[in-house]
Amino acid sequence: MIRTIALLLAVCVCITGCATSNGNGIAGAEAPPPEPSIEQAAADQAGGKKPPQPAQTVSDVKDANTPANFLTWKEFFDDDKQSQPSAKFKQFNGQNVVIDGYMGEILSMDKGWFLLIPRPGAECPFDNGDQSYWNSIMIVFVKDKEQLRHTNGALRVTGRLDVGVKQDESGYKTMFRLYDAEFEKK
Numbered sequence: 001m002i003r004t005i006a007l008l009l010a011v012c013v014c015i016t017g018c019a020t021s022n023g024n025g026i027a028g029a030e031a032p033p034p035e036p037s038i039e040q041a042a043a044d045q046a047g048g049k050k051p052p053q054p055a056q057t058v059s060d061v062k063d064a065n066t067p068a069n070f071l072t073w074k075e076f077f078d079d080d081k082q083s084q085p086s087a088k089f090k091q092f093n094g095q096n097v098v099i100d101g102y103m104g105e106i107l108s109m110d111k112g113w114f115l116l117i118p119r120p121g122a123e124c125p126f127d128n129g130d131q132s133y134w135n136s137i138m139i140v141f142v143k144d145k146e147q148l149r150h151t152n153g154a155l156r157v158t159g160r161l162d163v164g165v166k167q168d169e170s171g172y173k174t175m176f177r178l179y180d181a182e183f184e185k186k
Contacts, residue, residue: 071099071161073118076136076176083134085163085175093163097178099138100186103151112145113170116157116178138176139168140183154186 062070069092078086104115116138140157142148159181167173 067098069095069097071097073099073101073136077134082136089161089163089176092161095161096158097161098156098158099178100154100156101138102153103155103183104137105150107148107150108170109145109148111170112148113139113141114148114150116140116155134175138178139170139172139174140178140181141169143180143182151183151185155183156186157181157183 062072071089071092075086075088076082077084099116101116101118102120104117107114118136140159143159157178159178162168162177162179163175165173165175168177
């Protein structure tokens with residue numbers, strides 16, 4: 001019951017403003033710069049202005065040891081409109097992939113899912129309401145929900161990628177999902 005209330009409060013906070021936190025639990029620590037509002041991003045796009053790029057995330061850099069099925073946060077979309085998944089994500093649809101990120105504050109231990117975000121305190125997980133602009137987030141359905149606990153710090157997540165807009169098992173309309181996922185601290 002307490003978990004359900006906490007989850008509902010977290011969802012309400014996100015829906016009403018998607019407030020960010022510094023994500024590291026240190027009072028007075030510098031928080032990451034705020035994300036532009038969806039309205040601002042849409043206005044910038046209409047004026048031909050490119051939206052600001054997010055700060056580098058844990059998974060933007062690949063090296064010789066990076067697996068071929070590794071996805072980065074910059075690869076979610078092919079253009080600045082963020083309305084359609086990238087060709088790379090479509091190519092890996094239905095396959096096991098690896099991605100690094102952070103566990104968001106919205107999760108359901110009872111149902112075995114959490115939000116994977118590019119950096120602590122990242123953007124609101126929801127689209128702009130008309131499905132014309134999506135954020136780079138992923139809902140992760142874990143293989144063993146008994147093992148799901150909120151985890152701070154960078155994570156490496158492996159699971160089966162599902163791409164496309166649908167209302168998933170969490171009850172939310174999402175574009176990117178990982179199923180049968182496992183994660184470990186990076």
